[in-house]
Amino acid sequence: MKILATYNIKGGVGKTAAAVNLAYVAAQQGGRILLWDLDPQGAASFYFRIKPKVKGGGKWIIRRKGALDELIKGTNYERLDLLPADFSYRNLDLFLDRSKKPKHQLAKVLKPLEKQYDYVILDCAPSISLTSEAVFMAANALLVPLVPTTLSMRTWEQLSRYRHKKKEKLDHLILVPFFSLVDLRKKMHREIMVNTVNELPEFSKSFIPYSSIVERMGLVREPLGCFARNSQAALEYQALWKDIASRLKLLDQHGHFLD
């Protein structure tokens, strides 16, 4: 089981859209997927038409490790399950802080699911907090959507610096940055993308365009693959998943790079 997290310190960059669409693509390709909506806003749960409510809330999850399975809901799609959001997740930092080794808690609660799923995708709330650090410890890869703007790129630098500083502890973590909400009519978007992709090879070549079709997801409450499967955005998510999966294949079962 590989754990991925869509993460950015900044909000409104397309994390949830990426989590939902990538989870759908992966399930369509035969993977057994669990999407955990960690954002108390519950947007991923909304897209999947599932109530953002977890019995006992985040506190119960952290205390009763191993009982996650009974909180999981099947979505309308084969092989794709969801652990819904809950408003109490806004206090997840507090619950974690009260436990022993708080940064290892998310990895621990997910461990019993490792035979059940091929991929777990964590849709994180925008912040850098104790919960984020627990996500970094649990995840094999961080999928980082970035809008090609100066401010957004600064968040990437912050995240890269943070990972570098914690190199020993976060050595296992692959970062997969990709551009999101791209408007090719804007000169700044074009320039930042070209410069970044040339200078930083870890950036995915796939990018998600700014598109009204992605916004329509909120209306139809379905992943793009269901209602606009041939749209450019849907095709880009497919290409992005291919890129992510090929990078993850280089990891062994413990998340270490294979030679």
Next chain:
Amino acid sequence: MSTETLDIDLIIPLQFDIANHQSPDLLLKKLSEILDLKIDKPKRIDRVFYDTFDWRIFSKGQVLVEERSPRQRVLVLRALNSPVRKACCVISKAPRYISELPDGDLKESLNTVVDVRALLPRGHLSSQLQSAEFANNDGKILVRLVAEESVSKANSDNRSYSIRRLYLNPVKGYDNELDHVIDVLQKRFELRPSTQDVFLEVARREGWTPTPPHKHRFAPDPGIRSDTAVKTLLLDLFESMIQNEAGVLSDLDTEFLHDFRVAIRRTRTTLSQFKKVLPKPINLRFSDEFRWLGTITSPLRDLDVFTLKFDEYRTSVPTDMAVHLEPLFAFIKKRRNAELGELISHLHSRRYHTICRDWRETLKSTGLWSTAKATSPIGEFAAKRISKVYRESLRESQAIRLDSPNSAYHELRKTCKKLRYLLGFSRDIIQDEKFPKVLHTLRQIQDILGVIQDVSVQVSALSDLGHQMQKEGATSVDTYIALGILIEHMLERQREAKKDFDRHCAELHAKSVTQMFHDLHRPENKL
């Protein structure tokens, strides 16, 4: 899952029988008046259920079914009594052997279960399936339903049957909603949970009893007369032989001939080990006849062993040489076809039919035999035989050195087979706690001796085949070189096996084991 647990009145909670007077699509329509259902258009598919001759898939609690729609053919493996797919793959023709399936989960799951056995069609259904979804106001699916109306293909009596069922596919995390649907189905529509998987229903209607065939499990009561026990044992083996005969004739898979030969070999062992129980004329005649049956089935079995090892041979030579073995394989296949024809004509011969007829009459005759040992209790008699054959195996194995000829290993192998066979049918009446371990050791030694003997036979046969190919102009220098490499690889395996032999043999010679066999002989410990 054992077959015993499946024959009881099992209730399958997520499948319901629809009564003959109810139409499945009408049922869904009526149900949609109570539950918020979205009903899909009906789909037509043909389904063919497969299993091996000896029901290996069913014995593992699984069902293999081909679902054929105008668009594609899919082979699906699912657990018995569950609609959930465990593995599936797209196929382009009816499956015969697992080796022909595309690589993937399905092939992997079935490989060890089915092995080399052929997949036989066990029942055909023409089905109309109508799916429906029970969803909440947000459009979240809570339970999936499938209504089935199936009609079988006409059977040999020109009669067909129909099956009507409603399946529920639960969605994880919505147990209360599932219970609600079940409640409605049972209380409002008076549907009852099915008690049998549709596969078992088909098997029953087609007249199949999905239980593994004869496995020579005869374990006589140690106190009964030897002639009665031996007759029953021989009849058991004869039934097994006949059960496999049709499969040999139609060349369904290589296991039929294997099991046919096992029954013959065991019959011969019984005839020789219990010769004092059988009347001399019967023993002499049928010993000869079963030796003949052993002889006529050998050439084809030897070639079968080759064909089963093609993949192993390919990986035994350097990758670029493997292709040069193909002419050899083609030659073996051609020879095999010729030998099969030869065997079929033997099995259609007057001699074979006379043997079968007379043997059955002999074994089914109610008269008791008046031979020297006919009245001895079988336990006492078998104990003496076991003890004697064990001593024989001890003598032969102790005489073997690393440089002993292969024939010495072969003789020991035959003795060990006799011993294991005798022990096998006496297993329920030998109470010594070391007994299972002794059987296990014996099995390991036999495996090693099997490798040594197989290599001897195969190397000699491969050399002969090489010469024949040369005579017929069917070979090339490259094939000869590949053949040489293959033979050298096999001989290396044989050398390794001979080294292993010493180690395992020591376990059979252990004082405690010798004592166990010795004790069998003592009057107070007789079987």
